[in-house]
Amino acid sequence: MARKKKEIIIEVKPGDVWDSAQKSLFRKTQAWITFRNKVVKERNCCELCGYNKRLTLHHIYMNDSAESYSNLSEERFKVLCSGCHKFIHRVHKSYTRKTNPIKPDPRFEIILNELVN
Numbered sequence: 001m002a003r004k005k006k007e008i009i010i011e012v013k014p015g016d017v018w019d020s021a022q023k024s025l026f027r028k029t030q031a032w033i034t035f036r037n038k039v040v041k042e043r044n045c046c047e048l049c050g051y052n053k054r055l056t057l058h059h060i061y062m063n064d065s066a067e068s069y070s071n072l073s074e075e076r077f078k079v080l081c082s083g084c085h086k087f088i089h090r091v092h093k094s095y096t097r098k099t100n101p102i103k104p105d106p107r108f109e110i111i112l113n114e115l116v117n
Contacts, residue, residue, distance in 0.1 A: 016066035023069060035072045039079060046081035048111065054082040060114075 008029045010022075018026070026032055036057050045052040058078045061068055080088065 010070070012066045012070045014067060017064045018066045018069055019064070022066070026070060031072065039074055039077060043079040045079070046084050047078045048080055048084040048088075051081040051083070055079050056082055056085045058085055058088065 008025060010026055010029060039057060040055045044055075046055065056079070058080045059069065060076055060078060063069075
């Protein structure tokens with residue numbers, strides 16, 4: 001007999017700040033899974049390179065506010081393939097570092113600023 005998975009429910013309180021474990025738990029909720037699948041299916045390709053496999057959702061507004069992270073409005077997300085998603089996070093982390101930041105090509109910098117606020 002198959003066991004039914006227990007649904008994960010997360011309460012979001014104004015002013016809460018989430019760490020990576022709480023964000024990871026949120027991404028296991030049915031609301032997130034349903035939303036992610038819907039947006040990926042509608043857009044159907046990476047909005048950076050056009051690839052149509054291994055698609056993920058990228059939060060444009062990257063911060064630790066629980067309210068911001070759990071806001072499931074489509075305009076707050078971009079569909080990216082896993083390669084572009086990893087690249088964006090790596091470049092953004094470097095971009096905000098004080099020492100030895102990666103300086104992207106000016107044409108790419110415009111795109112980067114649209115994907116990360």
